Amino acid sequence: MIAELCIDVINSFKELKNCLATVNELVCVQDRHLPAWFQAPAKLGLNPNLSKREQACALLNQLEYLDQQEPREILVGAGIIAASQQTLDATIKLNNAKLAFKAAMLKIKAAKIAPDHEFLSQNFEELLQKRDINLASSMIRMGLARVHLKQCYRVIPFFNVRPRKISWTWANTRAIKKISVQDAFQLLNKNQRDAGIERQMSLLQGIDADETLAIIQDLAPHLRANIVLPEGNSEKRIMVKGPVPIFYLADDNLNLPEFAPPGDKRGKDMERNVRSDVKINPEPFLPAIRAHRYFK
Numbered sequence: 001m002i003a004e005l006c007i008d009v010i011n012s013f014k015e016l017k018n019c020l021a022t023v024n025e026l027v028c029v030q031d032r033h034l035p036a037w038f039q040a041p042a043k044l045g046l047n048p049n050l051s052k053r054e055q056a057c058a059l060l061n062q063l064e065y066l067d068q069q070e071p072r073e074i075l076v077g078a079g080i081i082a083a084s085q086q087t088l089d090a091t092i093k094l095n096n097a098k099l100a101f102k103a104a105m106l107k108i109k110a111a112k113i114a115p116d117h118e119f120l121s122q123n124f125e126e127l128l129q130k131r132d133i134n135l136a137s138s139m140i141r142m143g144l145a146r147v148h149l150k151q152c153y154r155v156i157p158f159f160n161v162r163p164r165k166i167s168w169t170w171a172n173t174r175a176i177k178k179i180s181v182q183d184a185f186q187l188l189n190k191n192q193r194d195a196g197i198e199r200q201m202s203l204l205q206g207i208d209a210d211e212t213l214a215i216i217q218d219l220a221p222h223l224r225a226n227i228v229l230p231e232g233n234s235e236k237r238i239m240v241k242g243p244v245p246i247f248y249l250a251d252d253n254l255n256l257p258e259f260a261p262p263g264d265k266r267g268k269d270m271e272r273n274v275r276s277d278v279k280i281n282p283e284p285f286l287p288a289i290r291a292h293r294y295f296k
Contacts, residue, residue: 005108012101016063016152019094024057026087035256038079038245043068056081056245060156064146074150076223078168078262079245082254088158091247095155102153157225157240158247164235165228168242168262170221176280177215179291184213187289200286213291214280221265 028051038056040046043066046055059077069075083091179187184204191197225242228235240246248257285293 005104005111008104009101009108012097012104013147013152016094016097016101019090019097020061022090023087023094024061026090027057027081027083028053031082031084031087031250034082034084034250035254036079036081036245037256037259038081039077039261041075041077043075044077052079053081060244063148063152065148069148072220074148074243076243077245078223078225078242080166080256080259081245081247082162082250082256083158083247085249088160088247088249091156091158098153098155102149105149154241154243156244156247157242158249159227159229160249161230162248162251162253163227163229163246163257165258166246167226167260169224169226170262170265171224172221173219175217175219177217179213179215181207181209181211181213184286184289184291187291188286191288197288200288204286207293211293213285213293215289215291216280216284217290223262 032051032053036052036056038052038059040055040059044055044058044062046058050058056077056079059075062075065071066075181204185201188197188201188204223242225240225246227238227240227246229238242262279294280292281295283292285291
């Protein structure tokens with residue numbers, strides 16, 4: 001069972017790399033006459049003589065952590081890539097390969113085989129020797145512990161029509177998880193008991209056992225793309241995640257869509273007015289677990 005799960009990871013990663021190589025060739029060679037724009041992250045340290053297409057593919061192929069990259073840091077590069085139908089077809093296969101690799105890794109995680117990839121790090125070389133020699137050599141040189149899973153998982157947004165306009169913004173959002181009072185007790189019990197925890201336990205005991213609480217976690221600023229697409233005689237607006245270049249099917253118009261590059265990354269505006277219809281008390285009820293109460 002363990003070996004099968006690990007081999008699934010190996011095979012799905014191999015397919016991901018193969019699909020990346022295909023997309024790279026199509027984007028940089030076959031489609032080189034089509035328009036493209038890309039804003040490379042400085043940390044990639046790319047040669048300025050590379051074309052925008054080559055720079056964009058360098059980001060897509062950066063599946064490992066850089067030496068100077070922080071553990072939670074994700075390399076981000078906004079871009080627009082006009083593509084042939086063949087390239088879009090290859091992009092769909094690449095996105096499917098990314099999803100398959102993610103599914104294989106999640107099975108490993110669910111089986112609790114390798115927290116932080118410990119099992120795979122220790123046994124990867126032995127397992128790889130059972131596969132084809134080219135993959136074994138490539139993966140051993142890479143070292144699984146250096147693989148940046150979020151950079152592997154993210155799919156490439158693409159459209160079958162040329163957008164009319166694209167603009168990027170930095171979003172500051174938060175994750176909200178609803179928990180029961182019993183869940184809150186269990187989470188508090190995982191903390192070392194001190195005066196602060198005892199006080200929060202007492203507060204929790206004083207509310208209705210059926211009340212729902214909300215654990216709030218502020219997320220790091222992330223890049224989103226606001227896109228205007230033609231729709232008959234009208235247009236529609238959508239928003240997608242924008243950490244990697246956006247592909248679209250090229251037409252006779254060899255000009256890029258109108259676009260506004262992302263500005264500097266900014267944190268949450270702490271002076272922004274609070275909406276009047278907010279449902280969650282902004283003051284934490286149980287600070288130790290970031291739990292808030294809902295307004296009645």
